[in-house]
Amino acid sequence: MTTQTSGNFDKVTIAVSMVIVSAISWFFLTNTETAIGVAGDIFTLIASNLGTPILWYAFGLVIIGAFFCFSKYGSIRMGNEKPEFSTFAYITMMALAGVGSGTVYWAFLEWSYYIKTPPFAIEAGSTLAHEWAVTYSLHHWGITAWAIYAITAIPVMYAFYIRKSGSLKISDIVKNMMGNSSSGSVVARIIDITYPIALVFGLIIVLSLGVPIISAAVSLLTGIADTLALKLGMVAIVAALLIMSSFLGIEKGMQNISSYGTYCIVALAVYILIMGPTQFILENTSSSIAIWASNFVKMSLYTDAIEKAGFPQNWTAYFWAYWMIFIPLMCVFTTKVSKGRTIREVIVCMIGGGTAGIAALFSIVGSFMMKTQLDGKVNISQMVSDGQASQSIVQSLNTLPLSSIILCLFIVATFLLLVTTLDGSVFTVACQTQKKLNKNNNPATALKIFWCLVIVAIPAVFISVNAPVGSMQAAILIFALPLLLLTSYMLYKTFVYMREDYGHMTSMEIENMHKLTDTAVETAEGEEPLKEAVAA
Secondary structure (H helix, E strand, O other), X not given: OHHHOHHHEOHHHHHHHHHHHHHHHHHHHHOHHHHHHHHHHHHHHHHHHOHHHHHHHHHHHHHHHHHHHHOHHHHOEOOOOOOOOOXXXXXXXXXXXXXXXXHHXXXXXXXXXXXXXXXXXXXXXXXXXXXXXXXXXHHHOOHHHXXXXXXXXXXXXXXXXXXXXXXXXXXXXXXXXXXXXXXXXXXXXXXXXXXXHHHHHHHHHHHHHHHHHHHHHHHHHHOOOOOHHXXXXXXXXXXXXXXXXXXXXXXXXXXXXXXXXXXXXXXXXXXXXXXXXXXXXXXXXXXXXXXXXXXXXXXXXXXXXXXXXXXXXXXXXXXXHHHHHOHHHHHHHHHHHOOOOEHHHHHHHHHHHHHHHHHHHHHXXXXXXXXXXXXXXXXXXXXXXXXXXXXXXXXXXXXXXOHHHHHHHHHHHHHHHHHHHXXXXXXXXXXXXXXXXXXXXXXXXXXXXXXXXXXXXXXXXHHHOOOOHHHHHHHHHHHHHHHHHHHHHHHHHHHHHHHHHHOOOOHHHHHHHOOOOHHHHHHHHHHHHHHHHHXX
């Protein structure tokens, strides 16, 4: 029982993190112009000097993913037990935790940015620019993006399930990898403190993108003015759902929310496909996938060294860096929900399932929005430039038949996506700030509720004063370089451990060693009613 008391909380980490978060927030809120300048300098520094290393790092993770899929090490199972979740629930939880409501914004609008600032010296607004627009959105949310999460999760999974580290804290895992030296303790403490900071500011962006979209849809549907009060009301609903899900836990809360969110998103995409410009959507999807497939390596490593227009630095490297901000979240969360699955299954489900789902969504809604603009129904590009991005999405959906129904579905889907992302974040940051988890490797409910309130309250303040969230989005990329170095070291050490543990074994021997036995399956199945009985 002691693991669930406040004495078990890492109060130093929590206090220092909150002080730093408060100080940075105050700086952005009270010195807006200076903050914008600092954020711009950070973004320029990263884009100019780290763009190419980030591109190579991300592409390298794709290569490592292919290695695990086809090598003997892919058969290593995370615990000799039956998987806790069905494959569908497993994929949806990870996919929605990884992308969340930010997906809604970019799925509907990312193409519009690339028409105005296309790659490869293509003329802005040209036919060729339109052809590449959805293609690049698929690239930025597809194979490489999911490889960033799937491959960096392997060291944490391997340490927890195979090396029996007994901790889901990345700091503890890194400390063990460094031999529990004094330098390892320092690095571990830095990780403990900076992780909540990076996550909280990352989630400011998630909420700041998601809430205005929801409020704009509610306003159009109900006729209520899209005021600050309405936006804060949406934040309050998100907070209530988040707290409820945290009480229920991943198994009952997030699993159900993510499944319902997936059903809503699928229904939304299917409705747009059928009731929207179906032929254009199918044709543009086919063209975009073909261009992407034939230019994947070029898009991955293109640096624009001659023209220096900055597209790969400002967009591709930026997106990879932004995905990297949530690596600690996804490492811990993926480890928690991957018990009973092999490394190969984790990679295939995350990269394959995530890419397939995202590609379908972005192709359908992106093509629909593009056609809406081409037909002159909504001037989406102009509205985005004028700061009315959320309204452009809602107005475009309003052009469809039975728009009231589709807007309701859109609101529910965005809510559920947002809550799923935040729920995964709350779980992982609570794990990082609790000294010892309970026997089921879950943090205390009270600590999860605390982080629920923090994660919702700070973005609410930014929304209230219309703070420069976009500038903060650029500024938090400062965490990209430390994460690149940290995850590279963790992967290196994991390869060393794998060679020590399995290097002498053949592929067949590893498969037989990690093959689920009937006893293991029966035990896993029998544990479920036992858990329920204990809980009761």
